[in-house]
Amino acid sequence: MKAVRVSIFINEADKWQGRPLHIQLLEALAKEGIAGATVVRGVAGYTKARGISTTSLVDAGGLLPLVVEFIDSAENVERMLPLITSMIGKRLVATSEVDVRYGGALDPK
Numbered sequence: 001m002k003a004v005r006v007s008i009f010i011n012e013a014d015k016w017q018g019r020p021l022h023i024q025l026l027e028a029l030a031k032e033g034i035a036g037a038t039v040v041r042g043v044a045g046y047t048k049a050r051g052i053s054t055t056s057l058v059d060a061g062g063l064l065p066l067v068v069e070f071i072d073s074a075e076n077v078e079r080m081l082p083l084i085t086s087m088i089g090k091r092l093v094a095t096s097e098v099d100v101r102y103g104g105a106l107d108p109k
Helices: 021-031 074-088
Strands: 002-011 037-041 044-047 051-054 065-072 092-099
Touching: 002 021, 002 074, 021 037, 021 065, 021 074, 065 074, 074 092
Parallel strands: none
Antiparallel strands: 002 065, 002 092, 037 065, 044 051
16 A cells, blocks of 8 residues: 655754644644654754754753654645644655555555
8 A cells, every 4th residue: 555654853852832842743643633653762863053963962952853753645644744844843844655565554444
């Protein structure tokens, strides 16, 4: 089955409406019926603007990278992208088509 993977690149310090952005994203995705999502914490990362942040620093200052990922139908992804982009500001969202071999929650039957 064809589906779309969405990867949303943010960091620990990002907030939306005063709460951690990654939690707000998960709640929005769940509310809108997305099959599931995962938040992955990076051990290091960098941006052009900030340089490298890593867990080896004594105080990373909440700048370690987080990636929120989910896989769903193209229709559901397109429906969610306006909300996601309004929540994340200038952060990066990447999408890619994937071939789902097993996907209980995505199974259209």
